[in-house]
Amino acid sequence: MSKNFREIFWQRRNHRFNERLKQYVRDKVIAKFKECGCDVFIQSFKKLPNQYNGINIIAVKNGLNRGKTGDEIILVGGHYDTVESSPGVDDNGSGMVAMLETARVLSSVQLKQTIMFVAFDLEEFGLLGSIAFVHDYLIPREIVKNGANFLGAFIIDMILRQEQAENSQKLPPKAVPNAAAQIRANQNRGDFVAVWSRRGVDTELWQSLSKSWSQLQNPFRFKLIEFDSPLPLTIPTADELRRYDTFTRSDHSSFWYHKNANYSSTLNAVLLTDMGRTVERRVKTLLS
Structure with a gap:
C-alpha cells in the first residue's frame, strides 16, 4: 500500500493545477484495477461551467449472478481528485489506496455478489462525480435496466489520521450521543475511523461492516465508531x-x-x- 502512496497519490490531482498529472493518476488507477481482474471503463460527464470533462473510473468484479436476474451489487467508492492547493495524501489518497487494496485482496475470491469499485472525480467541486454516477449510470443502467439489487455503498474519504493522545478528539454530544459517549470513555482519543450513517436507515450496512471488522485477527487494526446521524430517509428539510x-x-x-x-x-x-481530526470545529453547528 505504501508503494501506491509513493507512486500515485503524492501529488495534486486537480484539473486547474495540472491536468496531465491528473491523467497520469487515472491511468495508474485503471491499470491497478485491471491487474485485479476487474472490467474497467470510464464515465465522462460535464458539470462545470467551463465544460471541463469529469471522469469517473468504474471497475467491476463480476459476481456469479452478473448479468442475470437476482444480481446483487456492493459498491466501494472514493474520490481521487484533490483541491488545487493540496497533494491530497489523506484527502483522499488514503481512501483510494484502501479501495485498491480491497480490490487486490478480493481478486482471488469468487463471490456471489458483484463488487463495483468507483473512483469519483470532482468531489471537491460539489460531489459532481458521484452525483453523475448515481443519476446517470447506477440507477438507469444497473438498477432499472438490469434489475440488479443494490445492497449498499461503502464510501472511503480520509482514513489516514490516527491520534493516540488523550483529548485529541472532541465531539459535541447532541447529534450523535452514542459516538460521543464512546469517545469520552476512551479519554477523547482520536484513534478510530468514524462510520457515518443515517439512524435506523443504513443500520444493516454498519452492522455487517462491524461484524466483519470484529473478526479480523490483526491486533493493530484501528477502531470503528458509528456516527448515526439523525438525518431522515427522504431528502432533509432546510432546517x-x-x-x-x-x-x-x-x-x-x-x-x-x-x-x-x-x-x-x-x-x-x-x-x-477520520474526519480530518478537526471534528469539534466542523460540527459545532450541531449544537445550534
Whole structure:
C-alpha cells in the first residue's frame, strides 16, 4: 500500500493545477484495477461551467449472478481528485489506496455478489462525480435496466489520521450521543475511523461492516465508531440540512439523496472517515 502512496497519490490531482498529472493518476488507477481482474471503463460527464470533462473510473468484479436476474451489487467508492492547493495524501489518497487494496485482496475470491469499485472525480467541486454516477449510470443502467439489487455503498474519504493522545478528539454530544459517549470513555482519543450513517436507515450496512471488522485477527487494526446521524430517509428539510449539513459533505450523500425521478427509493451508504481530526470545529453547528 505504501508503494501506491509513493507512486500515485503524492501529488495534486486537480484539473486547474495540472491536468496531465491528473491523467497520469487515472491511468495508474485503471491499470491497478485491471491487474485485479476487474472490467474497467470510464464515465465522462460535464458539470462545470467551463465544460471541463469529469471522469469517473468504474471497475467491476463480476459476481456469479452478473448479468442475470437476482444480481446483487456492493459498491466501494472514493474520490481521487484533490483541491488545487493540496497533494491530497489523506484527502483522499488514503481512501483510494484502501479501495485498491480491497480490490487486490478480493481478486482471488469468487463471490456471489458483484463488487463495483468507483473512483469519483470532482468531489471537491460539489460531489459532481458521484452525483453523475448515481443519476446517470447506477440507477438507469444497473438498477432499472438490469434489475440488479443494490445492497449498499461503502464510501472511503480520509482514513489516514490516527491520534493516540488523550483529548485529541472532541465531539459535541447532541447529534450523535452514542459516538460521543464512546469517545469520552476512551479519554477523547482520536484513534478510530468514524462510520457515518443515517439512524435506523443504513443500520444493516454498519452492522455487517462491524461484524466483519470484529473478526479480523490483526491486533493493530484501528477502531470503528458509528456516527448515526439523525438525518431522515427522504431528502432533509432546510432546517435539518442547516443543523446536520456536515453529515452530507462527501460522496455517500449522493446515494442517500439522489434526485433520479425514475427510482424513488433511497440508496443505502455509509462513509468511513477520520474526519480530518478537526471534528469539534466542523460540527459545532450541531449544537445550534
